[in-house]
Amino acid sequence: MNSQSCVSIQKEWDIVAARQMGREIAKQLGFGTVDQARITTAISELARNIYLYAGEGQICFEIVETLEQKGMTIVATDSGPGIEDLSLVMQDGYTTSGGLGAGLPGVRRLMDDFDMESEVGHGTRIVTTKWVR
């Protein structure tokens, strides 16, 4: 896979489609089943946030390869309301989901690199990578 693969998130079912595409890419990259589960959980959390808080957006997957490492990046973008206080939503316990993924702090823990940008009234972009080990 050279180009990036995206799933547009508009309805609840799209969350499942994003998970499936992500799992397929993770498998192809050589991630073990435990890491595949971590990655798909992260995808679910990000896609569900788009669906719930922004209404619509997209989840894209990129394969990243350096000389020493190979990994998978998830890019979640939306043009929704944005997040006012980024450090607040990254605190454990702020999340209301309570599920396996434990919201955005959970995504950060499940993945290796995590970066979030958001502008109130303009939208949110989260870029997170997991490296194959």
Ligand SMILES: Nc1ncnc2c1ncn2[C@@H]1O[C@H](COP(=O)(O)OP(=O)(O)O)[C@@H](O)[C@H]1O
């Ligand atoms: N894409 C988004 N756009 C706007 N607000 C968001 C987005 N993602 C998350 N948020 C805000 O951040 C909060 C924390 O998100 P999260 O950690 O996933 O927990 P939860 O979804 O369980 O509340 C949400 O309650 C919501 O207010």
Ligand SMILES: [Mg+2]
């Ligand atoms: Mg959430």
